[in-house]
Amino acid sequence: MVQAIPKTMLALRQHAPVPEDALSDPEKIKQYVSLETVPVPEPGPGQVLVKVSRGSLNPNDLYHIKGVYSSTFDYPYPRGMGFEGAGVVVASGKGWLGKLRQGKGVSFYSKNGLFAEYVLADAMQLIVLPEAVGFKEAASSVANPITGTGMARWAKQSGSEYFFITAAAGVVATMTMRVARSYGLKPIAIVRREEQAEVCRQEGASHVLNQTDPDFQEQLAKLCAEVNCTYGFDSIGGHMPLTLMRAMPQGSTLCMYGYFDTGPMQFEPQKLFNGWKVDYFETEYYLASLSLLSRYRLSREVVNNINGLFQPRIHKTFALKDALQAYTYYSQNMTAGKVQIVADPSL
Template identity: 70%
Template sequence: MLYKIPKKMKALKQIGPLPEEFLSNPNEIKKCLELIEVDVPKPGPGQVLVKVNRGSMNPNDLYHIRGVYSSTLNYPYPRGVGFEGAGVVVASGGGIIGRLRLGKRVSLYNKNGMFAEYVLADALKLIVLPDDVHFQDAASSVANPITGVGMAKWAKASGSKYFFITAAAGAVARMTMRVAHSYGLKSIAIVRREEQIQLCKEEGASYVLNQSDPNFEENLTALCKEVNCTYGFDCIGGEMPLTLIRALPQGSTLCMYGYFNTGPMSFQPQKLFNGWKIAFFETEYYVNSLSLLSRFLLSREVINNVNGMFRPKVHKQFKLENAFEAYAYYSNHMTDGKIQIVVGEEN
């Protein structure tokens, strides 16, 4: 099938970092993001061109526009924004896989910018969508589900029947708990606010602790000892890793899967010298560490559950030209559901 591809397209580009205090101000966001007209890129060997239908926002989108996201720290400005989305493959730069992907509806993760009318992608890293999966669901079927599967597999491989996870009301944590429960694991959800407790109970958490409780560390320590929890996830950073690793039994592992606090993290050397371990989970590096067969099986596990366990709750949608408002809104509603940037029409 031949597609009529224009020479120009609209793309959202970042021209400089945004100070954290301006995240909820769309007028300030407009000073660092621009919707501009650029040439439609041409795919090279092993690449395809995807006509974007929509993209989804994740916490790393906010880190990226602030200029503090570890995976894109050295990306020069102006640079693309948006990482996750879905669309249709409309051109191939050559190769068997690229030609086989032509005309396919796909979901993808793309560090070169997803909030644009067309994007380049590695033909081998696309997830081909079944006919019964809509773009609205597919656009959120990469980052959180793959992260949830990967983290759940790490927790299961640790041998611990229980694991804890901070920011448990967030989308990534809830996805991880869902997958882990399907693997037979039990979770200890750690939340930041009292009103998030019921949400985590509905996700099947065996225990829910509020980190704002003055006895939080004492309670977590006692609980980890009681259920022999030797694995935990944290995405808060700052002083929290020190608190968490003190609560874990000797020989346990604390895995960092993010950093709400972008400053230095606190650890206790005496713990690390005596059997406790620190690990770091980052989705792209996890996927790149897998064999082609393992990547295929991972994509099948995700896509086969998009209409079930991995189905996203889409909270609000914005047109591409209103992306400034989308960023501001998302910064204040991160646990309410998915925020999506709509570029094309659903089909």
């Protein structure tokens, strides 16, 4: 029996950027974010309405809530929150594809505010789920698997058998290492704490270095020279790019895949003018660079392996009404595994 779509729904809405020091206290976040009753949106041409099962928190959610995420920097307030999730298509606007998707379980990425009971999504960008894939796994099947696959492909294309990656115990990094190993590459994991090193060893890292060691730059330089590592990923920013590029052989490429430090990044012109390169990986732009057929093949590769190679580590779940606690918890436990916000536990 088809359920009637209500006129209103609960949705997380943000009214101003959240200061860094407020993230550690849900009561402080309440000054900027609230769970509100709002109208259920109507899908336009090429769009569908998804009844949300759950969504996942990713680093870009923290950038977004702080108002520094480059892809939504100019989005006006009040605005929605949440980008990645899964649910069931319950209505569609004009277009044959949306109508074909009705009643289907899907995973998707949307900038329309996914932490809500219903959300609009682009019918072209939905990943239809096989019956064997549940919403719990599917809600983490877009951002990290596709990012990890794309980054691993870039590392493979570089021609370097070895590559390093910072924040290596994080979900994106472990996914990247997992896929890269299937391509025959050898990851060098860079971590901040010893307990993170064991996570990386379990993921098959060839070497693990601790960036807090006083001689970290010397260790990395020696290792890069020994194994001819000419490619690396960094998501820390700030002073770290300078440290990493100083350790890399001439002609190497450093690829930024994030910026935990949202301030200026440090580079040396002497490096950039003498053969070293800096690149930037952003999932949305990576997907836009692919043909429709390539995007479709990538999405099927991911979803067909979500219970295997791309199996997410689901660490903790929160109800939609407890979403602010989820943000605080995730900001303090980003490497523990996926944190999800559940809109409808019956799905």
